[in-house]
Amino acid sequence: MLAxxxxxxxxxxxxxxxxxxxFWTAGHSQIHPELQKLLAGGLVVYETRHxxxxxxxxxxxxxxxxxxxxxxxxxxxxRERPERDELVLKTYASWLADPPLLxxxxxxxxxxxxxxxxxxxxxxxxxGEPPRPGDPxxxxxxxxxxxxxxxxxxxxxxxxxxxQLSDSL
Amino acid sequence: MLAxxxxxxxxxxxxxxxxxxxFWTAGHSQIHPELQKLLAGGLVVYETRHxxxxxxxxxxxxxxxxxxxxxxxxxxxxRERPERDELVLKTYASWLADPPLLxxxxxxxxxxxxxxxxxxxxxxxxxGEPPRPGDPxxxxxxxxxxxxxxxxxxxxxxxxxxxQLSDSL
DNA sequence: ACTGGCATGTAAAGCGTTACATGATTTT
DNA sequence: AAAATCATGTAACGCTTTACATGCCAGT
Numbered sequence: 001m002l003a004x005x006x007x008x009x010x011x012x013x014x015x016x017x018x019x020x021x022x023f024w025t026a027g028h029s030q031i032h033p034e035l036q037k038l039l040a041g042g043l044v045v046y047e048t049r050h051x052x053x054x055x056x057x058x059x060x061x062x063x064x065x066x067x068x069x070x071x072x073x074x075x076x077x078x079r080e081r082p083e084r085d086e087l088v089l090k091t092y093a094s095w096l097a098d099p100p101l102l103x104x105x106x107x108x109x110x111x112x113x114x115x116x117x118x119x120x121x122x123x124x125x126x127x128g129e130p131p132r133p134g135d136p137x138x139x140x141x142x143x144x145x146x147x148x149x150x151x152x153x154x155x156x157x158x159x160x161x162x163x164q165l166s167d168s169l
Numbered sequence: 170m171l172a173x174x175x176x177x178x179x180x181x182x183x184x185x186x187x188x189x190x191x192f193w194t195a196g197h198s199q200i201h202p203e204l205q206k207l208l209a210g211g212l213v214v215y216e217t218r219h220x221x222x223x224x225x226x227x228x229x230x231x232x233x234x235x236x237x238x239x240x241x242x243x244x245x246x247x248r249e250r251p252e253r254d255e256l257v258l259k260t261y262a263s264w265l266a267d268p269p270l271l272x273x274x275x276x277x278x279x280x281x282x283x284x285x286x287x288x289x290x291x292x293x294x295x296x297g298e299p300p301r302p303g304d305p306x307x308x309x310x311x312x313x314x315x316x317x318x319x320x321x322x323x324x325x326x327x328x329x330x331x332x333q334l335s336d337s338l
Numbered sequence: 339a340c341t342g343g344c345a346t347g348t349a350a351a352g353c354g355t356t357a358c359a360t361g362a363t364t365t366t
Numbered sequence: 367a368a369a370a371t372c373a374t375g376t377a378a379c380g381c382t383t384t385a386c387a388t389g390c391c392a393g394t
Binding site: 179183205221223225226227 | 344348
Binding site for chain 4: 009010055
């Protein structure tokens, strides 16, 4: 986020109330210590400014070293895919659950994914011309596309589950 | 896993080298303490038996209380979707990366997802008649379907990314 | 002689969440 | 008068990973 411009810890936390890139979250209690670590490592610096709040704010920005480290991090392969999905794990043991309760669980999840999908589609509409790689906005657009694909896949799977459970009742 | 039959900690760890339900992992150093907690809570019991190894093995099985707790857990709504995906986060900052390196990152990821997809499709073929809910095998089948959908969505997104990066070079 | 499978654990460190802690200004 | 926004932190707890620790037996 700092690569997109200077920000306070508060700004970052506020933006993260909705997951950055649709797939990452952090609370302010994680952000402030993390900024201190980056500062100690010389990857960011800050400037103190007065703001509407009671405390002076610390406006952080990336140093050239920070920018370089980020640049390198981007192209190092990530650890394996997120292998922790509670709903899928529950599904694994679903044969011993109460079928109507189970059906409701998946119907609720389906509604949730459909709502998110509608919201993402609205956001997609806000981009006129799709941004090209090299533009910071490309990051926003590409992650949104991932979110869209994810929600579609998820909604479809939940719909299939509901259908399976309906048949068996 | 214990709901499917009695097992030792070693058995569970061995099965978890590949994620259970395609979306959950654990190492033996997490499994053994966890079994001790379940034991203390009366959710499992074990029987000591001789095996090929040097130590006697502890064969665990669910108690009625354990089975009941699991049954309840299955239908309690999970915490929100897994919002932590390193590759997507990298994508968010991808505009400052070296384009050829970035393209390679996604090409590698694509290959990985395609390989997994092929493997899952093979596994799908091993089920003849799809199991019905109520059958323990339904858990295996339903989670496999989720894995298939996930890999398809992921592969498609990676393919799109590679295409975007090819155009811009 | 070495590798891999069987078999169970503990310890340390890192990461993440929730709760604790303070306090001014602006809006309702 | 109360609630929301701005603003920064620390502490406690829980989960996960990695490393440490042991040791027999079977196959190559």
